[in-house]
Amino acid sequence: MSDSEPIQPVVPQADSSRGRLKVFLGYASGVGKSFRMFDEARRRKERGQDVVVGALQPTVPSEIKSILNSLEIVPTIDVEGVPVIDVPAILRRHPQVCVVDGLAYDNPFSHNAHRWQDVEELLAHGINVVASVNLQHVADQREAAEKLTGTPVRETVPREFLNTADEIVVVDAPTEDAPAETAALREMALVLSADVIDAGLQRYLRSHEIEPTSPARERFLVCLTAHANPDRMIASARQSAARFHCDVMAIGVRLPNSSEEDHRAMTEKLARAREAGAHTDVLESDDPVESIVQYARSHGVTQIFVGHSMKKDWRARLWGTSVSRLIRAAEGMDVRVFPH
16 A cells, blocks of 8 residues: 655644644545554654544454554443544543544434534634545535445535645555546545645635735636536536636537437536536537637636546547547646546
8 A cells, every 4th residue: 555645735724723633535445544544643642742532433443453552542422322422521631632533424313413513623622633534425525426436425524624624635545456436536535635725725815814816817617518417517616716716617519410419418508507607608529629628728728627437438448538638638727527
């Protein structure tokens, strides 16, 4: 297993009385996020920090049990059969650091309905929290992750809460021989971590009344197709555009052999994009990649949002996917890929 370097904001937090939140983000089963987190907890204690464990996963691997032997554990409370963080006990104990393995648990019948709200309470009282979460348990990533993994999840952490993290670590693993789905999940995790860092930067700029240096330079382009679900791309583009105070454009490319059904589907998706506040255009071309890149360059686009089917036919195996072509052709622009 090869671990990525911590990816973290380089700006201080605005409220010095609030605890700091560090999140270990895993994108696939077995990458080792819990081990990395508890190993850091052990090293923090060895450096003299006051560390407690506030929550564990139901099943603890043997390699983690050996680390737990050196850490103080504040037992969870059983509430109607559900293990809930004992927030009052941790507040009375008031350690420097509390470790929470698994942010995305619900707390039915408890004071806080969700575990991430327990963590928020600890942070508000000045306790630093080191926590873990899987990509599919982040609310705005769940749908795409479910399509890739085939595993539905119910409990999630709001993206707004994750964006308050002061540090985020993507726990990485080799992807050379991994399925395409794993590589796509990894890319999603890296994009998510970059967004969390950017949210921290924007928070810092606002708290210090600093205007972004070049808010008008960013331009976002969403590429719509008849078969892809555009909602997540549009929502992500709008979220990014709100931070940079810029507009979102959406285009569809009509091929010469497009069917009436495809035409109706494209018209409907363009209408949804307009309802979401995007400026829309329709291009007619037999080479969508070339048309998209030409349009993007002529409109000063800096980021392209595009959907990508995980299914590969013989044409893709011979010549590569259209998304691969787009990434190569869109030199100087960021291409954000949304698997479907």
